[in-house]
Amino acid sequence: KNEVEQSPQNLTAQEGEFITINCSYSVGISALHWLQQHPGGGIVSLFMLSSGKKKHGRLIATINIQEKHSSLHITASHPRDSAVYICAVRTYNTDKLIFGTGTRSQVFP
Amino acid sequence: EPEVTQTPSHQVTQMGQEVILRCVPISNHLYFYWYRQILGQKVEFLVSFYNNEISEKSEIFDDQFSVERPDGSNFTLKIRSTKLEDSAMYFCATSRREGNNEQFFGPGTRLTVL
Numbered sequence: 001k002n003e004v005e006q007s008p009q010n011l012t013a014q015e016g017e018f019i020t021i022n023c024s025y026s027v028g029i030s031a032l033h034w035l036q037q038h039p040g041g042g043i044v045s046l047f048m049l050s051s052g053k054k055k056h057g058r059l060i061a062t063i064n065i066q067e068k069h070s071s072l073h074i075t076a077s078h079p080r081d082s083a084v085y086i087c088a089v090r091t092y093n094t095d096k097l098i099f100g101t102g103t104r105s106q107v108f109p
Numbered sequence: 110e111p112e113v114t115q116t117p118s119h120q121v122t123q124m125g126q127e128v129i130l131r132c133v134p135i136s137n138h139l140y141f142y143w144y145r146q147i148l149g150q151k152v153e154f155l156v157s158f159y160n161n162e163i164s165e166k167s168e169i170f171d172d173q174f175s176v177e178r179p180d181g182s183n184f185t186l187k188i189r190s191t192k193l194e195d196s197a198m199y200f201c202a203t204s205r206r207e208g209n210n211e212q213f214f215g216p217g218t219r220l221t222v223l
Contacts, residue, residue, distance in 0.1 A: 040216075045214065048210075
């Protein structure tokens with residue numbers, strides 16, 4: 001069983017729609033990261049969180065430590081949001097990140 | 110804005126050849142990581158490095174792999190004798206300190222082993 005599971009694996013949306021991507025994990029963590037991977041392959045860090053909620057522009061990330069669950073929301077989605085969104089966790093006593101398989105998101109105009 | 114850089118962007122090599130992938134960290138970062146992503150699969154941790162020593166390594170990081178920081182700036186990953194299954198995207202990441210610190214990723218090196 002994967003330690004980090006994401007859903008959905010793929011999603012499509014019309015421009016302007018609200019998008020939610022979910023991440024569940026089975027290990028105790030010290031932090032959770034949301035990352036964006038563009039078609040060219042580069043990885044950009046969006047959020048790092050260990051509790052509560054963070055917002056940056058149209059992106060919102062939440063985490064529920066008790067339920068071992070995090071969500072990434074994109075409000076007013078735009079075609080430029082098309083990318084793979086990856087959830088990754090850091091467990092205690094380690095710096096390495098354990099990655100989910102990613103959610104491929106396509107936003108159509 | 111400072112960023113992590115990696116060279117080359119794409120490396121093609123013959124099976125059995127040695128390759129060196131290079132990373133230039135953000136200047137005040139002290140913790141360095143290599144990850145790899147085989148096409149169509151998730152990103153996997155290879156190794157972390159701090160104070161000129163390996164801090165942690167995965168099962169993937171066997172004797173064919175090595176890392177070093179030869180000149181205090183570049184951080185390199187060497188694969189001594191490449192195999193077909195080493196074909197992947199290799200990402201360098203760096204962070205300022207350990208613990209709950211953001212890791213900044215380089216653009217990756219696509220390694221193709223023929």
